[in-house]
Amino acid sequence: MSCSRRKFIASGCALVLGTGLANIPLVQSMTINGKRYAMLHDESKCIGCTACMDACRETNLVPEGVSRLEIIRSEPQGEYPDANYSFFRKSCQHCDNPPCVEVCPSGASFRDEETGIVDVNPDKCVGCQYCVAACPYQVRFIHPEKNTPDKCNFCRDTNLAQGKLPACVSACPTQALIFGDANDPASAISQQIATKPTYRNKVPLGTDPQLFRIADRNGDLPS
Amino acid sequence: MNGSTLAKHSSRAPISLPILVTPGLTDACKRVKKDYGHDEQKGYSMKGLVRIGWLALIVFSLSSGTAHAANPNKDVTNPEACQSCHRGDSAHPMLGLHGGDRYGPTNQAASCADCHGVGESGSLHEAEQTDIVRFTHMSETNNLSTPLAQQNQACLSCHLGTELRTAHWTHDPHANTLTCASCHQLHPSNDPMRGLAKQTQTKQCVDCHSTLPNDIDIFNYSSSGGSP
Ligand code: SF4
Ligand code: SF4
Ligand code: SF4
DSSP: OOOOHHHHHHSTHHHHHHHHHHTSOSSOOSSOSSOOEEEEEETTTOOOOOHHHHHHHHHTTOOTTOOSOEEEEOOOBSOTTSOBOOEEEESOOOOSSOHHHHHOSSSOEEEOTTTOOEEEOTTTOOSOOHHHHHOTTOOOEEOTTTOSEEOOOTTTTTTGGGTOOOHHHHHOTTOOEEEEETTOTTSHHHHHHHHSOOBOTTGGGTOOOOEEEEOOTTOOOOO | OOHHHHHOTTSOSOOOOOOOSOTTSSGGGOOOOOSTTEETTTEEOHHHHHHHHHHHHHHHHHHTTSOGGGSTTSSTTSHHHHHTTOOBOSSSBOOSTTTTTTTSTTSTTSOHHHHHOOOSSSOTTOGGGOOSOOOOOGGGOSTTSOOHHHHHHHHHTTSOHHHHHHHOTTHHHHTTTSOGGGTOOSSSSSOTTTTOOHHHHHHHHHHHHTTSOTTOOGGGOOGGGSOO
């Protein structure tokens, strides 16, 4: 499709592109052999309490000052007593097509083929921080004690290894977080994705993020 | 609930406000009992009735049969008159910013009547008919208490919405669904909500919200509207 920037904006290219994307099934395994873990943040249920953030910090021993997970609260929409807020989960999207892994020269950033989880092996890391720069979601940070990149790994080495749900999921008082195998059509997350309108962040970049979201009714997302 | 029950809660028609929060869930969820001797289940204890009797007598003799507001020195706008009976006790002292310490008799920035009203009927302490504003936890908001909108309006006459937002954003989403007294206590020397650590704040959210039925649409929920 030849489509200059000017034309793209001015003409109906956006429409054509939009229609094209809509035909791609949301749940589609690309390279996974077994499970493909994914998460759903139901923004219509989230109350912005940040219990998930606290739980993640505690379980994964994340020092103060950095975080694997942030709940971003929008500006108030409306005036008291009718004002409301939107909440946006900022954490690793466990991309099916992860640029952070693509740019890593040492293999320290990897995607676990068994589970689809994107993780970091600090022992292999050479500290170049390419991955930090390459992540379009800006969720990687340098762990102040390990001095290597860190981010959400779906609690792969903590709760998941012990057969428990990720810490953030079990801490949520409103069940706004759902975790499970998106390759299993019977799993709760697959059911939700199949029956409710979900969206994902920055899909046009081709990262194929595995963090799904149900939009709340308040409209605007934080930029 | 319609407008008429809102305005005249002296009618005995039950006001069906849904219970949002389990009582006794957190310390913050405990309210100050102001209606002396009154028990929501059992009605009035003997002690309470005697107190009410005394109070009625005192009030009657003070006001010489007219409404409380008639004589500025002897009516409910004078905190001393109220506190001659409503002194509180060790469990429910009359202290703090809204009690006796700062805005009490020595510094009359706010009187009892500024928040509780003066009552229109003169039948101030006939508890079931009183139109004195009572501040209650959501779980205790029943046909004997003041409706949510009226309770909160008393607070909002001083505490502006913009200030509340600055103090804590959670004032915004709860404005129409919780009474202020569901979280705040005004007569202890210090409101337990003041100066909470961040993690304790989060715990307040979790403690209440984990008890709400999962199918409640919290963004469309209005307790004053009766049904979600
Ligand atoms: S969100 Fe960022 S860190 Fe996570 S997999 Fe995608 S590119 Fe990598
Ligand atoms: S899945 Fe685990 S590591 Fe990821 S945000 Fe939740 S608690 Fe933190
Ligand atoms: S714990 Fe649940 S409700 Fe609270 S901020 Fe996190 S996702 Fe939202």
